Amino acid sequence: xxxxxxxxxxxxxxxxxxxxxxxxxxxxxxxxxxxxxxxxxxxxxxxxxxxxxxxxxxxxxxxxxxxxxxxxxxxxxxxxxxxxxxxxxxxxxxxxxxxxxxxxxxxxxxxxxxxxxxxxxxxxxxxxxxxxxxxxxxxxxxxxxxxxxxxxxxxxxxxxxxxxxxxxxxxxxxxxxxxxxxxxxxxxxxxxxxxxxxxxxxxxxxxxxxxxxxxxxxx
Amino acid sequence: xxxxxxxxxxxxxxxxxxxxxxxxxxxxxxxxxxxxxxxxxxxxxxxxxxxxxxxxxxxxxxxxxxxxxxxxxxxxxxxxxxxxxxxxxxxxxxxxxxxxxxxxxxxxxxxxxxxxxxxxxxxxxxxxxxxxxxxxxxxxxxxxxxxxxxxxxxxxxxxxxxxxxxxxxxxxxxxxxxxxxxxxxxxxxxxxxxxxxxxxxxxxxxxxxxxxxxxxxxxxxxxxxxxxxxxxxxxxxxxxxxxxxxxxxxxxxxxxxxxxxxxxxxxxxxxxxxxxxxxxxxxxxxxxxxxxxxxxxxxxxxxx
Ligand code: SF4
Ligand code: SF4
Numbered sequence: 001x002x003x004x005x006x007x008x009x010x011x012x013x014x015x016x017x018x019x020x021x022x023x024x025x026x027x028x029x030x031x032x033x034x035x036x037x038x039x040x041x042x043x044x045x046x047x048x049x050x051x052x053x054x055x056x057x058x059x060x061x062x063x064x065x066x067x068x069x070x071x072x073x074x075x076x077x078x079x080x081x082x083x084x085x086x087x088x089x090x091x092x093x094x095x096x097x098x099x100x101x102x103x104x105x106x107x108x109x110x111x112x113x114x115x116x117x118x119x120x121x122x123x124x125x126x127x128x129x130x131x132x133x134x135x136x137x138x139x140x141x142x143x144x145x146x147x148x149x150x151x152x153x154x155x156x157x158x159x160x161x162x163x164x165x166x167x168x169x170x171x172x173x174x175x176x177x178x179x180x181x182x183x184x185x186x187x188x189x190x191x192x193x194x195x196x197x198x199x200x201x202x203x204x205x206x207x208x209x210x211x212x213x214x215x216x217x218x219x
Numbered sequence: 220x221x222x223x224x225x226x227x228x229x230x231x232x233x234x235x236x237x238x239x240x241x242x243x244x245x246x247x248x249x250x251x252x253x254x255x256x257x258x259x260x261x262x263x264x265x266x267x268x269x270x271x272x273x274x275x276x277x278x279x280x281x282x283x284x285x286x287x288x289x290x291x292x293x294x295x296x297x298x299x300x301x302x303x304x305x306x307x308x309x310x311x312x313x314x315x316x317x318x319x320x321x322x323x324x325x326x327x328x329x330x331x332x333x334x335x336x337x338x339x340x341x342x343x344x345x346x347x348x349x350x351x352x353x354x355x356x357x358x359x360x361x362x363x364x365x366x367x368x369x370x371x372x373x374x375x376x377x378x379x380x381x382x383x384x385x386x387x388x389x390x391x392x393x394x395x396x397x398x399x400x401x402x403x404x405x406x407x408x409x410x411x412x413x414x415x416x417x418x419x420x421x422x423x424x425x426x427x428x429x430x431x432x433x434x435x436x437x438x439x440x441x442x443x444x445x446x447x448x449x450x451x452x453x454x455x456x457x458x459x460x461x462x463x464x465x466x467x468x469x470x471x472x473x474x475x476x477x478x479x480x481x482x483x484x485x486x487x488x489x490x491x492x493x494x495x496x497x498x499x500x501x502x503x504x505x506x507x508x509x510x511x512x513x514x515x516x517x518x519x520x521x522x523x
Contacts, residue, residue, distance in 0.1 A: 089522065090523065095522075111299075111355070112297055113300045114293040133290075134294065135281050135282020135285070136302065137222050142355055142356070144357045144516070146520045155286060157282075201522045202518065203518055208356050
């Protein structure tokens with residue numbers, strides 16, 4: 001075999017190799033994506049909790065007093081730049097009081113490596129256990145609603161837990177209780193989802209995590 | 220929003236680099252990098268320490284885990300988390316690569332099952348560094364199945380470069396196999412194609428407008444200088460041109476088979492080749508940093 005031929009041959013092999021590599025990489029990755037999609041579909045149909053409660057926010061009734069935010073901070077003492085609940089406002093006069101949405105498909109729980117998140121089967125509340133959290137920050141990227149924050153003092157995530165402890169003793173969450181106009185309420189998602197959703201004013205598509213929160217825009 | 224920065228970028232880079240180095244030596248050992256090769260050892264030796272060092276760096280990016288390190292052990296718990304998969308893959312790879320390196324060090328033949336297992340885990344490690352980002356739906360720019368493809372090809376390329384560099388300085392017998400340049404040419408070309416496809420997919424709109432804004436940051440806005448200079452020109456196009464020329468001149472040298480001439484060529488080619496390997500590494504690190512820094516959340520947290 002002449003040297004020239006050898007080189008030409010190996011170059012052809014090289015191109016073939018490159019193509020092969022590309023295809024293998026593409027094919028190798030595809031099933032993961034497909035797998036993932038299947039997983040989500042399965043979750044949507046089977047892994048639903050027995051019941052799912054959620055928030056409802058009636059924009060027309062809200063007087064923007066921020067009582068909901070204040071009572072939450074007073075009760076749980078979160079640092080001001082890592083809020084559990086916020087009153088979002090724009091300059092067109094729109095508002096939205098929002099916390100963690102206790103999603104039906106919580107992205108936070110899916111990515112957290114230490115299983116700090118758990119979703120209660122009895123009511124669908126997503127609770128974060130700060131004592132387990134290593135503070136890797138993965139959930140901060142995964143949650144589309146900016147609900148989890150890492151507290152500076154502890155280095156652990158904290159977020160709204162729907163006052164599950166109060167709910168277990170028969171009373172409601174503080175924010176809902178304090179709202180003077182009943183703009184912020186709670187209910188069973190079976191009924192709430194008949195009345196609306198959370199796809200509003202630039203918010204991320206509710207298809208990502210299936211949030212348990214609806215907004216009733218003002219007329 | 221998250222707080223990932225340099226440490227994560229370096230971690231992703233080192234994960235791919237160590238895995239790629241292992242695969243470079245594996246390929247050399249299997250005869251894929253030419254008959255006479257000096258790349259069949261050093262990649263194995265450096266792979267586990269590099270990946271282990273990367274994982275170690277990651278600990279400093281933790282919040283509470285840094286103060287209470289015993290919590291880290293729980294990171295093996297959640298099988299639906301890609302980060303947990305990564306912890307398994309990395310741990311397994313570090314162990315197997317250390318065993319393989321031990322055999323190489325002792326100049327003994329490692330059992331084939333160890334070498335192959337290591338190679339599979341190396342591929343998994345490289346793919347994981349991309350998967351970690353690709354599954355995050357909250358960051359549309361990352362949420363692309365081409366993300367792991369780009370990272371795997373870049374891992375192979377940087378790994379081969381690092382192995383060549385270290386072999387140049389630490390191996391006694393020096394060989395310059397045309398085959399290595401050819402393979403590297405293929406890798407760099409594939410990476411350019413994969414990266415182009417990655418951006419094409421984003422500009423096709425399939426990942427929404429936020430992903431496009433991230434891509435704009437790289438192509439034309441705040442991050443465009445490192446993108447074009449460090450990643451595209453230094454890290455990809457430069458090496459592409461060099462490997463292309465080398466594949467050609469080697470062909471010529473073979474044709475004329477003028478020994479003196481080709482020795483001279485290979486001397487000069489040797490130095491440029493080292494620079495080129497360095498450039499590939501710079502490009503690889505830049506790629507990881509840019510991808511991390513260009514992350515924008517699917518929603519910016521304000522009402523429009
Ligand atoms: S809003 Fe975010 S933190 Fe709350 S359950 Fe949904 S994904 Fe998790
Ligand atoms: S920051 Fe804490 S809660 Fe969030 S993913 Fe990491 S360990 Fe889990």
